[in-house]
Amino acid sequence: MSKFWSEAVKRCDPYVPGEQMNNPNILKLNTNENPNPPSPNVMEAINKEMERKLNLYPSPTVDQLRNEIAAYYHLAKENIFVGNGSDEVLAFSFMAFFEPGKKIRFPAISYSFYPVYAKLFNIPYEEIPLNRDFTLPVEDFFQSEGGVIFPNPNAPTSVYLGLDAIEEILQSNPNQMVIIDEAYIDFALESAVSLIATYDNLLVVQTMSKSRSLAGLRVGFALGNPNAIEALTRIKDSFNSYTLDRLAIVGAEAAMKDTDYFIATTQKIIQTREWVITEMKKRGFYVVPSKANFIFASHYTKSALGLYTALKENEVLVRHFNKPDIDNYLRITIGTDNDMKLFFQKLDDILEKASTLS
Amino acid sequence: MSKFWSEAVKRCDPYVPGEQMNNPNILKLNTNENPNPPSPNVMEAINKEMERKLNLYPSPTVDQLRNEIAAYYHLAKENIFVGNGSDEVLAFSFMAFFEPGKKIRFPAISYSFYPVYAKLFNIPYEEIPLNRDFTLPVEDFFQSEGGVIFPNPNAPTSVYLGLDAIEEILQSNPNQMVIIDEAYIDFALESAVSLIATYDNLLVVQTMSKSRSLAGLRVGFALGNPNAIEALTRIKDSFNSYTLDRLAIVGAEAAMKDTDYFIATTQKIIQTREWVITEMKKRGFYVVPSKANFIFASHYTKSALGLYTALKENEVLVRHFNKPDIDNYLRITIGTDNDMKLFFQKLDDILEKASTLS
Numbered sequence: 001m002s003k004f005w006s007e008a009v010k011r012c013d014p015y016v017p018g019e020q021m022n023n024p025n026i027l028k029l030n031t032n033e034n035p036n037p038p039s040p041n042v043m044e045a046i047n048k049e050m051e052r053k054l055n056l057y058p059s060p061t062v063d064q065l066r067n068e069i070a071a072y073y074h075l076a077k078e079n080i081f082v083g084n085g086s087d088e089v090l091a092f093s094f095m096a097f098f099e100p101g102k103k104i105r106f107p108a109i110s111y112s113f114y115p116v117y118a119k120l121f122n123i124p125y126e127e128i129p130l131n132r133d134f135t136l137p138v139e140d141f142f143q144s145e146g147g148v149i150f151p152n153p154n155a156p157t158s159v160y161l162g163l164d165a166i167e168e169i170l171q172s173n174p175n176q177m178v179i180i181d182e183a184y185i186d187f188a189l190e191s192a193v194s195l196i197a198t199y200d201n202l203l204v205v206q207t208m209s210k211s212r213s214l215a216g217l218r219v220g221f222a223l224g225n226p227n228a229i230e231a232l233t234r235i236k237d238s239f240n241s242y243t244l245d246r247l248a249i250v251g252a253e254a255a256m257k258d259t260d261y262f263i264a265t266t267q268k269i270i271q272t273r274e275w276v277i278t279e280m281k282k283r284g285f286y287v288v289p290s291k292a293n294f295i296f297a298s299h300y301t302k303s304a305l306g307l308y309t310a311l312k313e314n315e316v317l318v319r320h321f322n323k324p325d326i327d328n329y330l331r332i333t334i335g336t337d338n339d340m341k342l343f344f345q346k347l348d349d350i351l352e353k354a355s356t357l358s
Numbered sequence: 359m360s361k362f363w364s365e366a367v368k369r370c371d372p373y374v375p376g377e378q379m380n381n382p383n384i385l386k387l388n389t390n391e392n393p394n395p396p397s398p399n400v401m402e403a404i405n406k407e408m409e410r411k412l413n414l415y416p417s418p419t420v421d422q423l424r425n426e427i428a429a430y431y432h433l434a435k436e437n438i439f440v441g442n443g444s445d446e447v448l449a450f451s452f453m454a455f456f457e458p459g460k461k462i463r464f465p466a467i468s469y470s471f472y473p474v475y476a477k478l479f480n481i482p483y484e485e486i487p488l489n490r491d492f493t494l495p496v497e498d499f500f501q502s503e504g505g506v507i508f509p510n511p512n513a514p515t516s517v518y519l520g521l522d523a524i525e526e527i528l529q530s531n532p533n534q535m536v537i538i539d540e541a542y543i544d545f546a547l548e549s550a551v552s553l554i555a556t557y558d559n560l561l562v563v564q565t566m567s568k569s570r571s572l573a574g575l576r577v578g579f580a581l582g583n584p585n586a587i588e589a590l591t592r593i594k595d596s597f598n599s600y601t602l603d604r605l606a607i608v609g610a611e612a613a614m615k616d617t618d619y620f621i622a623t624t625q626k627i628i629q630t631r632e633w634v635i636t637e638m639k640k641r642g643f644y645v646v647p648s649k650a651n652f653i654f655a656s657h658y659t660k661s662a663l664g665l666y667t668a669l670k671e672n673e674v675l676v677r678h679f680n681k682p683d684i685d686n687y688l689r690i691t692i693g694t695d696n697d698m699k700l701f702f703q704k705l706d707d708i709l710e711k712a713s714t715l716s
Contacts, residue, residue, distance in 0.1 A: 002585040004535050004559060006457050014595030017418050034413045043408050046605070050401050054609075055392045055571040060375050084442055087598040095478075099364050120453075120596040177362050201362060213413040216604035227360040237372030238478040240445040246574035247404070247605045251412075 008120060015116040018319055027342055029333040030317040032155075032184070032294050034213040034269070036336070038251070039261040042214070045254035046247045058246045060237075065249050068256040069221055073193050078226040081233060082252075084243040086183055086207035086220030089232070091117055092239070093149075093203060093222065096231040097177035098123045102146030107136060109326055111155050111181060130157070130325075134288055134296075138165045142172035151181040153188050156321060156331040158290035160188045163195065170199045177228070179203045186211035186266050187273070188291035193223050200225040210293055211266050212255040219244065219252040269293050273334045279344055283351060294333045296326075302354060304328045310350040316343055366478060373474040376677055385700055387691040388675040390513075390542070390652050392571040394623045394694070396609070397616035400572070403608040416604045418595075423607050426614040427579055431551050436584040439591060440610075442601040444541060444565035444578030447590070449475055450597070451507075451561060451580065454589040455535035456481045460504030465494060467684055469513050469539060488515070488683075492646055492654075496523045500530035509539040511546050514679060514689040516648035518546045521553065528557045535586070537561045544569030544624050545631070546649035551581050558583040568651055569624050570613040577602065577610040627651050631692045637702055641709060652691045654684075660712060662686045668708040674701055 001010070018031035066080040073079075083089035094117040098104050101124070106114045108127035118125045128140045134157040141148050148169060153160040170178050180192045182204055192204050203224040209215035222232060236243060244252075255262070273295065277287045280297050288296040298304060308320035308330060319331040334340070359368070376389035424438040431437075441447040452475040456462050459482070464472045466485035476483045486498045492515040499506050506527060511518040528536050538550045540562055550562050561582040567573035580590060594601060602610075613620070631653065635645045638655050646654040656662060666678035666688060677689040692698070 002558075002589065003533060004455055004586060005589045006454055009454050009589045009592050012592055012596040014592050015599055016595075017415070017599040020415060020417060028414070031415055033415060036413060038412050042412065046408060047405070050404060054396050054400065054574040055394060056386070057375070057378060057389055057391060057567070057573045058576070059378060084601060085598060087600070091597045096364055096367050097362055116596050120593070175361060200360075209415070215415045216412040218416070218600055218603040228362060231360065231363050231367045234367050234370055234372050235478070237374075238370040238474045239449045240443060241373055241375040242445070242576055243442060245576040245603065245606055248603055 008122075011122070012120045013116060015113045019317060021317065023315065025315055027316045027335070027339060027346075029335055029339070029343065030319040030331075031215075032210060032292070032333045033215045034210055034265065034293065035334075035339055036213050036265045036268075038213040039255055039258035041254040041258050041261075042251045045250040049246055049250040054246060058242050058244060058249055060241045062244055062249055065244075065253050065256070068253050069223075072256055072259070073223060075193070075196065075223060078229060079196060079223055081222040081229045081236070082244060083220050083222070083236065085209065085218040086181070086205050087113060088243060089205050089220045089222050090179075090181065092232050092235045093179055093205065094118070094121050094123060096235045097179070097203070097228070098147050100124075103144070104146040104149065105141055105144045106149045107154060109134065109154070109157060109323075111151050114149060134159050136161050136165070138168055141169045144173055144176050147176040147178065148173060149179040149181060151183060152192070153184045153290075153292045155184065155292070156294070156296055156319065156326070156329070158184075158288055158292040158294060158296050160291035163190055163192060166192050167195065170195065170202055173201060175201070177201050177203055179205060181205045183207045183210055184292035186262075187270055187293045196224055200227065203228050208252055208255060212252075212262065213265065214251065214255055217248045217251050219248050269334050272337055272340060276332075276334060276340050283347065294331055296329050296331050298329045302351070304330050307350065311346065314346045314350065316346050366480070369480070370478045371474060373471045377675060379675065381673065383673055385674045385693070385697060385704075387693055387697070387701065388677045388689075389573075390568060390650070390691045391573045392568055392623065392627070392651065393692075393697055394571050394626075396571040397613055397619040399612040399616050399619075400609045403612035404605045407604055407608040412604060416600050416602060416607055418599045420602055420607055423602075423611050423614070426611050427581075430614060430617070431581060433551070433554065433581060436587060437554060437581055439580040439582075439587045439594070440602060441578050441580070441594065443567065443576040444539070444563050445471060446601060447563050447578045447580050448537075448539065450590050450593045451537055451563065452476070452479050452481060454593045455537070455561070455586070456505050458482075461502070462504040462507065463499055463502045464507045465512060467492065467512070467515060467681075469509050472507055492517050494519050494523070496526055499527045502531055502534050505534040505536065506531060507537040507539065509541060510550070511542045511648075511650045513542065513650070514652070514654055514677065514684070514687070516542075516646055516650040516652060516654050518649035521548055521550060524550050525553065528553065528560055531559060533559070535559050535561055537563060539563045541565045541568055542650035544620075545628055545651045554582055558585065561586050566610055566613055570610075570620065571623065572609065572613055575606045575609050577606050627692050630695055630698060633695075634690075634692060634698050641705065652689055654687050654689050656687045660709070662688050665708065669704065672704045672708065674704050
């Protein structure tokens with residue numbers, strides 16, 4: 001604390017991302033990264049761009065990348081906003097659509113960055129408890145005062161909400177923005193993007209960090225009505241003219257264009273996920289039905305914190321949240337088949353030792 | 359305008375960066391970029407990093423780059439904050455140190471992003487008129503209510519303020535932050551970094567976009583007391599955990615380490631600048647004494663807007679500000695010797711035509 005700190009610095013409560021360890025031997029299943037490298041076209045595009053002009057500013061409007069994203073979703077460039085990771089897009093969205101004095105709603109168990117943004121921007125919020133099976137209590141999001149935000153699939157629970165329910169929430173909030181944070185949608189079912197033409201209060205936020213294997217490049221985007229995109233652009237142009245660097249822009253373009261690679265790698269992760277769920281159940285875990293690139297699981301007899309600690313000692317990093325209702329769950333990212341075989345090998349050792357000891 | 363827009367979107371007045379044109383034949387002297395490519399080590403470092411893990415998140419704390427910057431300035435990592443271009447660092451600084459309800463001060467002729475930030479974050483401000491020779495009226499910055507920010511050298515005037523004057527401003531604002539925006543300092547004289555050990559109300563902001571030839575990579579940084587750096591970190595971690603991507607981090611590290619290249623290229627620009635100033639004077643221009651990688655010049659008889667337009671028609675882009683007191687000036691970035699020879703060739707054609715016509 002210092003006399004120079006603004007009220008914003010004093011009231012904010014920074015987000016703590018999943019641990020990033022320097023140990024190269026660690027099996028990292030804690031931050032929902034994609035185990036596959038990005039499309040080879042990404043590296044090629046970056047190499048080409050490097051030969052050009054790193055000394056010159058990138059495009060402030062990022063038209064070409066926005067066109068690529070628009071083409072993929074059969075939308076127009078005016079429906080697309082791009083930012084430095086979906087976290088930045090979410091921060092701009094809180095500034096653009098939520099208001100100090102008007103209470104917003106998000107699930108009590110959800111992406112833990114939402115309350116962090118709300119505190120930073122002084123936006124009051126209500127945390128809506130999930131149903132006991134971690135599904136979203138849809139009606140509790142009707143008629144909000146200041147807007148609604150939730151991830152779909154939700155994190156860290158991995159539960160997907162159908163578009164019918166999302167439409168009900170949109171219809172019951174005609175004067176508030178409803179932000180659907182689709183970081184994991186490519187491992188799930190239908191995106192809410194198809195509703196953009198009908199609902200001007202819908203903003204869909206996506207990221208290239210998960211399904212496009214580009215967590216290291218920091219590219220996220222929002223899709224919505226041109227009026228909503230204009231609001232985000234006004235905020236961004238009052239904050240930082242160039243949020244994406246030249247290499248991130250061309251890398252993201254190449255990733256967006258390589259649909260074959262995208263489909264092959266996401267399908268593979270879904271396949272591995274289904275196999276992992278079966279294997280977890282065999283080992284006495286309850287696994288929440290997952291539509292993401294991670295699972296959320298609880299052992300019937302062993303404590304999640306104990307398993308987290310034992311796994312970490314064995315160079316496997318998963319995520320544990322020290323939070324009521326979910327403190328006996330582990331969030332485990334789906335890696336490659338080999339990653340998950342190694343995971344089960346270490347998990348089996350731990351479970352075996354535990355049963356010998358008891 | 360839309361019913362979904364927040365008050366922040368409505369009140370903000372976005373910054374308009376210098377034009378970025380697609381025409382590859384254009385001689386671009388309008389956004390103060392460095393005409394030299396970055397150190398070859400930058401490309402090598404990026405290539406190496408690409409072979410590694412673009413699918414994994416970058417470091418949220420960016421320790422290694424902060425260590426490199428600290429080493430260059432004989433400071434500690436705790437004195438260094440890094441961000442996605444100095445514009446982002448400035449935005450975070452406005453949030454961290456300035457307060458709605460407390461009036462800040464900056465020069466009336468200055469970086470035009472400052473009023474943009476102030477409007478976005480609802481911070482009241484006073485624009486202090488410069489002296490007639492564009493020097494800073496030092497005493498007008500004493501005892502500010504909410505803090506002080508100005509570039510040194512100033513933009514777009516190119517005028518440098520000595521450290522003695524900066525110390526007076528620091529001493530007369532013991533309870534307010536004084537932010538010195540040193541985007542162009544490497545083309546000038548002494549940096550205020552040497553004052554950090556003495557003044558806990560000083561924040562120095564720098565960028566890799568100019569002297570390190572990395573405008574395309576988006577890396578800026580702040581130097582200050584660990585308490586000030588902690589405030590910026592709290593804001594950043596409440597906004598976006600990873601603002602620098604993996605390639606920007608390693609590229610910036612390599613640029614920071616290659617001191618020989620840095621010195622050679624900045625010295626060359628200074629040399630070219632001095633030659634350009636002489637040549638401008640020969641052609642009837644008044645040139646403000648420059649300590650930056652650009653000059654600010656006004657012709658004794660020809661209008662700046664007319665020259666700007668004629669140059670643009672001849673594929674030379676410089677910057678003209680349609681603003682009282684400076685609307686008869688052109689801001690011209692210093693390019694390579696060849697760039698500037700081409701510039702003078704086209705300028706001479708224009709001046710000759712103009713005198714034939716009159």
